[in-house]
Amino acid sequence: MAIERYLTIGEVARRSGVAPSGLRYYETLGLISSERTTGNQRRYERTTLRRVAFIRTASRVGLTLEEIGDALATLPEGRTPTADDWTGLSRSWRPLLDARIAAIERLRDDLDSCIGCGCLSLERCVLQNPGDRAATLGPGARYLEGDSPSDAARAAGQDAT
Amino acid sequence: MAIERYLTIGEVARRSGVAPSGLRYYETLGLISSERTTGNQRRYERTTLRRVAFIRTASRVGLTLEEIGDALATLPEGRTPTADDWTGLSRSWRPLLDARIAAIERLRDDLDSCIGCGCLSLERCVLQNPGDRAATLGPGARYLEGDSPSDAARAAGQDAT
DNA sequence: GTGTAAGTTAAACCTCGCTTGAGGTCAAGA
DNA sequence: TCTTGACCTCAAGCGAGGTTTAACTTACAC
Numbered sequence: 020m021a022i023e024r025y026l027t028i029g030e031v032a033r034r035s036g037v038a039p040s041g042l043r044y045y046e047t048l049g050l051i052s053s054e055r056t057t058g059n060q061r062r063y064e065r066t067t068l069r070r071v072a073f074i075r076t077a078s079r080v081g082l083t084l085e086e087i088g089d090a091l092a093t094l095p096e097g098r099t100p101t102a103d104d105w106t107g108l109s110r111s112w113r114p115l116l117d118a119r120i121a122a123i124e125r126l127r128d129d130l131d132s133c134i135g136c137g138c139l140s141l142e143r144c145v146l147q148n149p150g151d152r153a154a155t156l157g158p159g160a161r162y163l164e165g166d167s168p169s170d171a172a173r174a175a176g177q178d179a180t
Numbered sequence: 181m182a183i184e185r186y187l188t189i190g191e192v193a194r195r196s197g198v199a200p201s202g203l204r205y206y207e208t209l210g211l212i213s214s215e216r217t218t219g220n221q222r223r224y225e226r227t228t229l230r231r232v233a234f235i236r237t238a239s240r241v242g243l244t245l246e247e248i249g250d251a252l253a254t255l256p257e258g259r260t261p262t263a264d265d266w267t268g269l270s271r272s273w274r275p276l277l278d279a280r281i282a283a284i285e286r287l288r289d290d291l292d293s294c295i296g297c298g299c300l301s302l303e304r305c306v307l308q309n310p311g312d313r314a315a316t317l318g319p320g321a322r323y324l325e326g327d328s329p330s331d332a333a334r335a336a337g338q339d340a341t
Numbered sequence: 342g343t344g345t346a347a348g349t350t351a352a353a354c355c356t357c358g359c360t361t362g363a364g365g366t367c368a369a370g371a
Numbered sequence: 372t373c374t375t376g377a378c379c380t381c382a383a384g385c386g387a388g389g390t391t392t393a394a395c396t397t398a399c400a401c
Contacts, residue, residue, distance in 0.1 A: 029377065039378085040360055048358095058367050060378055080287060084358070109291055116288040120281060126241060127277040130270050188398095190347060200348085201390055209388095219397045221348050245388070 025054065025062035035071040042071070050074055050088050066099050073108070080116060186215065186223035196232040203232070211235055211249050227260050234269070241277060 028039045037045070045051045046061075051070055053061035070091065077087045090108060094100045193200045206212045207222075212231055214222035231252065238248045251269060255261045 027377080038360075041358080043380095044359055056367085058378085059380095060367070076287065076291065078358085080284065112291065113288070116284065116291065120284050120288065123241065123277065123281050123284065126237070127274070127281065130237070130273060130277065188347080199390075202388085204349095205389060217348095217397085219348085220350095221397065239388090 024065070026065065026067070028053075028061045028063070031063050031067060031071065034068055035075070037071055037075065045071070045074060045084070048084055048088060050084060050091060064099070069100075069105065073105075077112065080112070080119065082115075185226070187226065187228070189214075189222045189224070192224050192228060192232065195229055196236070198232055198236065206232070206235060206245070209245055209249060211245060211252060225260070230261075230266065234266075238273065241273070242280065243276070 026034075028042055031037075031042055032039045035042075042051065046053060051063070051067055051074075053063050053067070056062055073091070074084070074087055077090070078084065090111065093108065094104055187195075189200045189203055192198075192203055196203075198206070203212065204222075207214060212224070212228055212235075214224050214228070217223055234252070235245070235248050238251070239245065251272065254269065254272075255265055
């Protein structure tokens with residue numbers, strides 16, 4: 020049937036919106052793979068575009084590339100993933116997205132209630148005790164997940180006028 | 181008036197959940213400030229706790245420390261911020277939070293619709309466009325985030341080179 | 342008055358998610 | 372054939388958001 024047209028790194032870059040350097044980086048992490056021409060240039064299968072789309076999508080939601088790699092590792096080796104393969108994988112992110120939405124909504128509502136009281140105090144303000152640390156949005160904020168629970172408990176219990 | 185009890189960096193760290201190193205870092209960025217003892221040790225006003233709470237909260241939502249600094253700069257210099265000061269500041273984050281929630285919801289819903297077909301093309305299903313017509317529509321799924329200028333620039337650069 | 346926990350600085354180091362640069366090769370059109 | 376642009380590798384750099392380390396000094400309880 021149709022010729023299996025391989026894509027150059029530049030083509031994948033243009034179509035996926037990820038720079039060539041980014042694609043090479045993904046490859047070093049094992050997130051994508053490529054064939055090589057006799058001249059050592061990368062050639063990508065078309066399914067790579069879907070794979071990259073998935074990586075970008077998950078990345079935007081705040082997942083680390085390592086987590087994404089773990090998820091991608093569940094796709095079958097040695098054959099082109101079917102729609103069902105992708106469906107299962109997509110579905111697996113759903114609860115995570117829901118959790119993230121819920122967390123940020125809670126944050127907004129809490130902030131809303133703080134507008135009512137003007138407090139932002141550590142004693143009363145729910146903001147100081149986010150129920151869902153995993154709901155952090157950026158790489159930066161995630162560093163704080165290492166905070167010990169005792170820290171949070173102590174902070175919550177202290178007066179902070 | 182009650183004695184104005186100043187707090188050591190350790191106390192602020194314990195109560196806020198931010199490590200001393202983090203507090204010093206915030207200070208270098210101008211997000212918080214401190215008095216010094218004759219022995220050069222930092223002493224914080226109690227309002228610093230609120231300030232730090234605000235910084236952490238905003239940071240969790242994905243704002244950069246620079247953006248947070250800009251917001252904090254609107255607080256009055258030279259006097260303890262009142263509840264009203266804080267209220268105004270909190271209110272100013274509301275649209276931002278709403279926007280973030282909307283973005284993630286959209287991501288989730290798009291992903292959801294893809295579960296139906298398993299494509300993950302998000303904009304135009306590749307499975308339904310065997311000729312990869314989606315490729316002609318420009319860089320991939322990035323539109324979901326609202327196409328930041330840097331993304332657009334990078335994509336454009338790719339096309340140009 | 343002394344031991345030690347807590348504080349100080351500057352600078353180096355860390356993770357993440359890439360980009361940039363140097364130095365060189367490959368592929369395709371005029 | 373020549374030229375040009377796209378590609379290669381490897382190493383270093385960036386920016387955000389901090390932490391760690393080294394080499395001290397201070398504060399305070401006993």
